Amino acid sequence: MTDRAAKIRLFVEAPLQAGAEVPLSQPQAHYLFSVMRREAGDAALVFNGRDGEWLAEIVRAGRRAGALVCRERTRAQERPADLELLFAPVKKARTDFIVEKAAELGAARAVPVFTRFTNAERVRPERLQAIAIEAAEQCGRTSVMQVAAPRRLDELLDGWDPARRIMFCDERMTAPSAAAALAEAGPGPWAALIGPEGGFAEDEARRLRQMPCVVPVTLGPRILRADTAAAAALTLWQSVLGDWR
Amino acid sequence: MTDRAAKIRLFVEAPLQAGAEVPLSQPQAHYLFSVMRREAGDAALVFNGRDGEWLAEIVRAGRRAGALVCRERTRAQERPADLELLFAPVKKARTDFIVEKAAELGAARAVPVFTRFTNAERVRPERLQAIAIEAAEQCGRTSVMQVAAPRRLDELLDGWDPARRIMFCDERMTAPSAAAALAEAGPGPWAALIGPEGGFAEDEARRLRQMPCVVPVTLGPRILRADTAAAAALTLWQSVLGDWR
Numbered sequence: 001m002t003d004r005a006a007k008i009r010l011f012v013e014a015p016l017q018a019g020a021e022v023p024l025s026q027p028q029a030h031y032l033f034s035v036m037r038r039e040a041g042d043a044a045l046v047f048n049g050r051d052g053e054w055l056a057e058i059v060r061a062g063r064r065a066g067a068l069v070c071r072e073r074t075r076a077q078e079r080p081a082d083l084e085l086l087f088a089p090v091k092k093a094r095t096d097f098i099v100e101k102a103a104e105l106g107a108a109r110a111v112p113v114f115t116r117f118t119n120a121e122r123v124r125p126e127r128l129q130a131i132a133i134e135a136a137e138q139c140g141r142t143s144v145m146q147v148a149a150p151r152r153l154d155e156l157l158d159g160w161d162p163a164r165r166i167m168f169c170d171e172r173m174t175a176p177s178a179a180a181a182l183a184e185a186g187p188g189p190w191a192a193l194i195g196p197e198g199g200f201a202e203d204e205a206r207r208l209r210q211m212p213c214v215v216p217v218t219l220g221p222r223i224l225r226a227d228t229a230a231a232a233a234l235t236l237w238q239s240v241l242g243d244w245r
Numbered sequence: 246m247t248d249r250a251a252k253i254r255l256f257v258e259a260p261l262q263a264g265a266e267v268p269l270s271q272p273q274a275h276y277l278f279s280v281m282r283r284e285a286g287d288a289a290l291v292f293n294g295r296d297g298e299w300l301a302e303i304v305r306a307g308r309r310a311g312a313l314v315c316r317e318r319t320r321a322q323e324r325p326a327d328l329e330l331l332f333a334p335v336k337k338a339r340t341d342f343i344v345e346k347a348a349e350l351g352a353a354r355a356v357p358v359f360t361r362f363t364n365a366e367r368v369r370p371e372r373l374q375a376i377a378i379e380a381a382e383q384c385g386r387t388s389v390m391q392v393a394a395p396r397r398l399d400e401l402l403d404g405w406d407p408a409r410r411i412m413f414c415d416e417r418m419t420a421p422s423a424a425a426a427l428a429e430a431g432p433g434p435w436a437a438l439i440g441p442e443g444g445f446a447e448d449e450a451r452r453l454r455q456m457p458c459v460v461p462v463t464l465g466p467r468i469l470r471a472d473t474a475a476a477a478a479l480t481l482w483q484s485v486l487g488d489w490r
Contacts, residue, residue: 097342104473106465139467179424179484220351220489222384228349228476235477236484239424244465 008036009045009053009137011144016051021059022068029066032058044068047136049144052077080108080143081242082189086156086166087230088113088196089120094227098194099128101227103135103145105234106243107192112150117198123150153204162213164189167237169229170209170216171199178217178233182240185215190241192233194226253281254290254298254382256389261296266304267313274311277303289313292381294389297322325353325388326487327434331401331411332475333358333441334365339472343439344373346472348380348390350479351488352437357395362443368395398449407458409434412482414474415454415461416444423462423478427485430460435486437478439471 010032014022024032032038040061046068047053053075056068085102089095089112102110110132112123125147132145160166165185167178169192175181193208200208208214219232238244255277259267269277277283285306291313292298298320301313330347334340334357347355355377357368370392377390405411410430412423414437420426438453445453453459464477483489 093338100470101473101476104467104469105477106467139469141467177484177489179489218489220483220487222349222351222386224349224384225345228346231346231473231476232350232480235480238465239422239481239484242465244422244424244463 007043007045008032008038009047009140011133011137012046012048014048016046016048016054016070018070018072020070022046022056022070024066024068026064029062029064033061033066034063045074046070047142049142050077053142075142078142080106080141080145081238083107083234083237083242084109084111084164084191085230085234086111086113086191086193088115088118088194088226089123089150090197090226091120094225095120095123095128096131097227098230099131099147100135101231102234103132103141104139105231106141106238107145107234108143109146109148111148111156113153113156113193114150115153115196116201116204118196119198120196125149157207157211160211160213161189162211164191164213166190166208166211166214167192167233168208168214168216169194169219169233170205171195171223173218173221175216175218178219178236179240181215181217182237187241190237192230192237194230194233197226252288252290253277253283254292254385256378256382257291257293259293261291261293261299261315263315263317265315267291267301267315269311269313271309274307274309278306278311279308290319291315292387294387295322298387320387323387325351325386325390326483328352328479328482328487329354329356329409329436330475330479331356331358331436331438333360333363333439333471334368334395335442335471336365339470340365340368340373341376342472343475344376344392345380346476347479348377348386349384350476351386351483352390352479353388354391354393356393356401358398358401358438359395360398360441360449361446363441364443365441370394402452402456405456405458406434407456409436409458411435411453411456411459412437412478413453413459413461414439414464414478415450416440416468418463418466420461420463423464423481424485426460426462427482432486435482437475437482439475439478442471
């Protein structure tokens with residue numbers, strides 16, 4: 001098996017164990033063989049979100065299909081932190097960015113949330129899921145962030161599990177600083193909630209502040225764009241309560 | 246003076262004081278009068294990076310020119326934290342993003358740095374400066390992040406002021422966590438250094454680790470893209486040592 005310098009890392013659906021054959025999708029075969037010029041005998045890393053990461057050998061390489069065989073497990077399966085990102089979709093490029101960053105920053109799940117002032121085109125969860133998979137391939141996760149179907153904020157809060165705290169990224173400077181508030185609240189299941197560029201409606205913010213599981217936090221004195229706020233909130237969560245400690 | 250709901254905020258060059266007339270650039274006049282449909286008598290906020298923020302009244306509105314007059318100072322001039330971002334340029338959209346995020350996250354200065362493995366097209370500092378100005382208008386800064394001319398990493402380090410600490414975002418997981426390392430190192434002039442997607446060359450990393458002013462930090466167990474790493478590093482700096490405390 002030829003071990004090229006820049007190892008390609010692919011998310012696959014098939015079960016992974018020693019000797020298991022892993023079929024490639026048509027886009028994966030195109031990428032691996034036509035774009036990256038890999039061939040039979042070359043190595044790649046594969047993961048499926050369940051069985052860890054495996055070093056695999058290309059055993060068939062065609063223009064539209066191909067297969068690898070798992071040779072050796074390189075990493076155990078990790079479980080991501082129990083951290084969700086609830087985000088109001090914004091413009092397409094910035095929404096893509098939010099999903100990519102949430103995946104890189106180790107969130108388990110991202111939920112597009114329509115708030116009163118959300119002013120976005122239709123959200124396509126399959127497209128966002130593909131971005132989350134690509135980010136997992138790139139950043140070395142063995143898990144894939146799940147992108148949920150869009151929800152309305154009021155409906156989401158109606159059925160909210162009170163055991164899951166909500167880091168509510170409030171735009172009012174009166175909320176405590178995020179790092180201090182997270183440290184005081186402590187570990188457990190969490191969600192970070194990021195509003196749309198127009199902010200939350202007053203009644204939405206009031207309802208959130210009245211829920212006992214909600215932890216209002218401020219992200220500094222400047223008005224952050226939604227994508228910046230999402231990256232900052234997840235960074236601080238990982239730093240205080242997650243795997244950056 | 247008519248006070249419309251969504252206040253427009255403009256960066257201008259002119260000195261600002263009560264009664265001072267502020268000429269608009271052609272793109273500003275186009276934006277204010279043709280795009281946003283503002284007219285004489287309407288209000289806008291202006292700042293120039295030196296004299297704080299002023300509520301100003303439109304006194305002349307033409308298709309390609311116009312002027313405002315300062316009425317009332319709304320905010321004192323702030324000085325940004327003495328924090329620089331040194332970043333290896335990446336692809337265009339991601340480089341733009343790095344600059345926008347650095348401005349929103351309150352950096353004083355951004356310096357494009359060419360490292361050994363930097364693989365980027367030409368950098369245009371004027372274009373990046375325009376992005377930093379737009380971000381300042383949007384996020385409410387009264388200062389503007391300065392975008393410096395690109396430098397080579399080795400030359401930059403040759404003339405480095407040892408009083409300015411460098412938060413070196415090392416990809417090795419052996420470095421201490423960023424929040425802990427920053428808290429231990431404490432306040433003062435700082436720079437955050439983000440490498441290119443290919444990482445630093447071994448001799449670059451060795452040189453950095455040998456400099457007494459360099460504080461190596463890790464940004465968690467996943468491989469972050471350069472734009473994510475920049476946003477995360479500045480977020481943690483502001484949270485531990487800056488104006489998010």
